[in-house]
Amino acid sequence: MRKPVVILLLLALLLSGCGGGSRAEARTRTVLAMDTVMTLTVYGADSDRVLDAAERELHRLDALLARGQEGSAVYAFNHGEAPEDATFSLLLETAEDIRASTDGAFDPYLGAVLDAWGFGSGAGEHRVPTQAELDAAPRLLDLGGIAKGWAGQAVQGILAEEGVTGAVLDLGGDVSLLGGKPDGSPWRVAVKDPEDTASYLGILETPGGCAVMTSGVYERYFEQGGRRWHHILDPKTGYPAQSALVSATVICEYGVWADALATAACVLGADGALALRARLADRIPFELILVTDTGQVLYTCDCFTPAKDSYRFERVT
Ligand code: AMP
Ligand code: MG
Secondary structure, X not given: OOOOOOXXXXXXXXXXXXXXXXXXXXXXXXXXXXXXXXXXXEEOOOOOHHHHHHHHXXXXXXXXHOXXXXXXXXXXXXXXXXXXXXXXXXXXXXXXXXHHHOOOOOOOOEHHHHHHOOOOOOOOOOOOOOHHHHHHOOOEOOXXXXXXXXXXXXXXXXXXXXXXXXXXXXXXXXXXXXXXXXXXXXXXXXEEEOOEEEEEEEEEEEOOOEEEEEEEOOOOEEEEOOEEEEOOEEOOOOEEOOOOEEEXXXXXXXXXXXXXXXXXXXXXXXXXXXXXXXXXXXXXXXXXXEEXXXXXXXXXXXXXXXXXXXXXXXXXX
């Protein structure tokens, strides 16, 4: 599913120490893909060629994965065809793996259910569907919860091959970090405050080689019957997840997992997300920053430094 065009301040990057000086010279490119304004910043590249390649890949993935676009692999798949595209096959396999690993909390087949709520690619009206509509919804592939993570990971791969020494890929607030900063200091990523999205609730410091992906119930929603209905659905009910989490940030080496796990965490809730982290520790290690609807922030790593008095922060394992 495609997100509206918004310049998300989700994770404002603090690039202090990266300006000026030839060694630290950055090349940047703004790309509009997946209905998202993306900003690519690379260090150690001697021409724009590498940014051209990154941009091409983002547009290629956009065209491949857009569910509502005739000609995309996802469109073909949802119309009973078997698209022969290596990237699509790999992504489908990964999505299935994540679905199994999250006990179905991440479900790539919610397309028709999302459409019924008006969160789908058909740009239908937002409304609460009837139970009969939800029951009758066919299983249609929707990779909206995973596409940007995949894109970040894919572009990271291209940049690494081209000899880029460091890069920040800001895909509408979801961030992929490659290599190190030119001055050797850690990357610093501000984690957005879901209550006040222009500010941040803490700072994450990381040496790079990871993705920082956030899912939040505030990102897309509508109001009906005096209630808010958001876009992260609980696959068990077909209704917006009611897990008491308002946002989940995942830090993981693999962008595609970071993206999917952030969505899954919003479905699973704090206890479920922490249990999942423990369960996957040997295979896909990741860190979590979870914000609850009662103003609590649970975080699993010392790389996160709280920065807001209005929340109760708790370091957990
Ligand atoms: P994200 O912003 O990464 O959390 O992705 C949210 C998008 O993922 C939604 O707009 C839907 O397209 C899709 N989605 C919603 N709920 C789920 C779910 N439980 N599993 C997988 N994808 C979902
Ligand atoms: Mg996600």
